[in-house]
Amino acid sequence: MITIAVDCMGGDHGPQVTLPACTEFLDRHPDAALVLVGLPEALKGFSHPRATVVLASEVVTMDDPLEVALRKKKDSSMRVAVQQVKEGAAQAAVSAGNTGALMAISRYILKTIDGIERPAIAGQIPNAKGGATTVLDLGANVDCSAEHLLQFAVMGSALVSVLSGDESPSVGLLNIGEEVIKGNEVIKKAGELLRSAAKTGDLNFVGNVEGNDIFKGTAAIVVCDGFVGNVALKTSEGLASMFGTFLKAEFSRNILTKLAAIAAYSVLNAFKNRFDHRRYNGAALLGLRGLVFKSHGSADAMSFGNALNRAYDAARNNLLDRVQVRIAHAAALLTVADASA
């Protein structure tokens, strides 16, 4: 039995979205159980044979400063959900709440794996090869050293190898050109560390990649600092949303374009399905001594359900142990990098 702890209060819509997603998830996975964490009034109507309710008295809001989320709201649904993982009552926690707060609380409660200084957020972005590119960090760390980027590469490789079965997934370093002389000092040094790791066989480093390579699928994993990753992610979301809005408006323009939309239905539907960001919801907080997944704050029930699925797959495939093994295996690498820092 795989048990997932759910922060039912998180996200823009809270229990309205999380509870239907939980029911749907339990119905789909007979070997799964959920620990639902939330305010009493939010959870009182919920009942399922494989769901346990754990009450919390507070909720972290989207604009709570880290300080408040971490030090004041000690009985928040987010924190209590992460606590379930710490105590072994659940194998993973999922929240759609404030990203910074979730990272800070998870780090405080669960601590980082040996050899990892900073956890990172790893998300999936659909690519032209029909799969998805795993990108990290998506915003946990706004300033990264070359050593942090190397750690992200090791953690990302572990994640992808566990979930895809490819033992040696390719890793690219996000840069502004393919040539090794490109980029700032941190990026150039990270390139050196990654090339060393490739020589010893610890990483399948394919070199620098550029922004467009995320969508080409040039590398299975793209490593970058959290500032750059967050900008790249949100820029993509903004462009996708603009395209969607434009197509909708143009196809609704008059009776002829409306008929054209009907004719083009199968194509538009394929397009929508292929690039529906809800399908890729559920980013992993990597580098912690426990599995935590972050759902997009604006997720609907289908989207939040995918974040639950991702946590379930990670727990079922024993992601945590396997990441730790790979980190331990690369420990020599990380120590050398650290000593040369």
Next chain:
Amino acid sequence: MITIAVDCMGGDHGPQVTLPACTEFLDRHPDAALVLVGLPEALKGFSHPRATVVLASEVVTMDDPLEVALRKKKDSSMRVAVQQVKEGAAQAAVSAGNTGALMAISRYILKTIDGIERPAIAGQIPNAKGGATTVLDLGANVDCSAEHLLQFAVMGSALVSVLSGDESPSVGLLNIGEEVIKGNEVIKKAGELLRSAAKTGDLNFVGNVEGNDIFKGTAAIVVCDGFVGNVALKTSEGLASMFGTFLKAEFSRNILTKLAAIAAYSVLNAFKNRFDHRRYNGAALLGLRGLVFKSHGSADAMSFGNALNRAYDAARNNLLDRVQVRIAHAAALLTVADASA
């Protein structure tokens, strides 16, 4: 008469693209003249009453190191084109060649405006409001201080106010959240400088913006360091290209989808026209004592023609003097920022 110097050898296609674009440009603008710079064999067939030919003996290639472009190839078509601006033989230069080389050569030949330490590349990205967002820096500076970001804001405001007629265009600082506490130290400090500039009325600073705001058109100008700007630009290009490829493939799938494509022609055409990156080709190298425009290396004739148009509009509207006036006006601001650095 507005005269533009053209590096006819630059870009992936060289004279094959630049020469037809030049002919078309001259035919469209009876008050414009061109100085065509290139190798003798490339230009020998070209003739137009308003075109002068200036020969160069070398060409900067896309993979020439800066050192080679700047110190060895002293008679390159790129350098000779920029030299035309320095000497007053042209009001602006346009090249589709190696961006780093063009920036280095322009900076060496033309020097920077007083008060500007580092020139920046400002490009236009189409937004959902039907216009375009001006983003800088797109890749000239991989490491920026808060003061550089302030300088970019002043230069970007000057560019947009000259070209759009809006005397006080809005400026946003690219960040990973709207709150002032977000971002790394450089970004936080840049936010402070920009807020001070807004108080004195020197800039219309609207605060932090996120990646998706570039496409929403939240601010007319978005300021960021060259690493982040380049990643955002290339990520967008990659996503747009993936969408285009996908739609093409889906509409070509079978006879029914091909018929649907015919039905949807007007919509697809509107889509293509609205977001055709060729329409937005021609980035300004700002902060120099002369006008230089960079065309995308892969530009076709229509696209390169737009870069020529942009240089022509800038020269005709006296962009250089007006940028200098604004920079001088904001000099107190830049000096204060510099002293506090």
